[in-house]
Amino acid sequence: MSTEIWISQLQDNGYRITSARRAVVDTVYGSTHALTPIEVYDKARKKYRALGLVTVYRTLEKLEELHLIQRVHQPIGCQAFISAGVGHQHLLLCQNCGQVEFFDGDDLDSLTKNIARKTGYQIKEHWLQLFGLCVDCR
Amino acid sequence: MSTEIWISQLQDNGYRITSARRAVVDTVYGSTHALTPIEVYDKARKKYRALGLVTVYRTLEKLEELHLIQRVHQPIGCQAFISAGVGHQHLLLCQNCGQVEFFDGDDLDSLTKNIARKTGYQIKEHWLQLFGLCVDCR
DNA sequence: TTTTTATTGAAAATCGTTTTCAATAAGTAT
């Protein structure tokens, strides 16, 4: 499990592999914190100085399109990205340090059935996110 | 239950009641769809032509501050607002027409306890949102 | 190596939002 997985995915989808894209991939892949475009830019430029902010936006766009990263919605803003989890998962965020973890095993079936019955809605999907303090911050 | 409730709330908190604010309140209060600032502006200007977009932003800011409205996060964007529910509630959104409903009675206690145990996090709050098709759209 | 063309970063354009500011009008005191 390394960044080469993402690189191959880009390649397999007809995208060329460049130094700029490697720098962005290296930065975002494996980050334990959600990163905004500017944050990606600042970090990635330490690996590849000539990198342009525009390319960060364009690369994030492609990674999101390939479901390799996902946008993280937070009270402070919704522009940050994190590696996408595999399969059906949800996020757990530390309100202090911004660390992100995935969890699965939520069982919302009886809940959604209930709501569907009460409201008449046909429920297609759900967003669930937990906020709290991580082991280091509690 | 009318817009006068919001008007009083504004008044009680030292804000003056103006035609511009009435137009915004009349537009947002009771809307079954989340509205963006521009959408509020377009609708409210039919009630009060001289209204400025700036005032829409400023009024929404105050309504949010008083917890009378809340921001709605969606895949397409996170700038829209809807009347805030009372107490602990969650949103149910129609993916077709954008209608918003509230629901309560979710019991996530055992889930959060589980996740807390597995991850070591101290969980403080949660976001839960359901998406689907409303009665009219299904 | 040569050729093709996707990708690049700089600069300009655009979009949503915020700030500035002088004029106005809401609420209060007279």
Added chain:
DNA sequence: ATACTTATTGAAAACGATTTTCAATAAAAA
């Protein structure tokens, strides 16, 4: 009612984030 104080207003300018344009470059194919 009238005068007074000051919060509120909308227009214009400023701002920050994102997107578009474009000529130069470099990745991949021939």
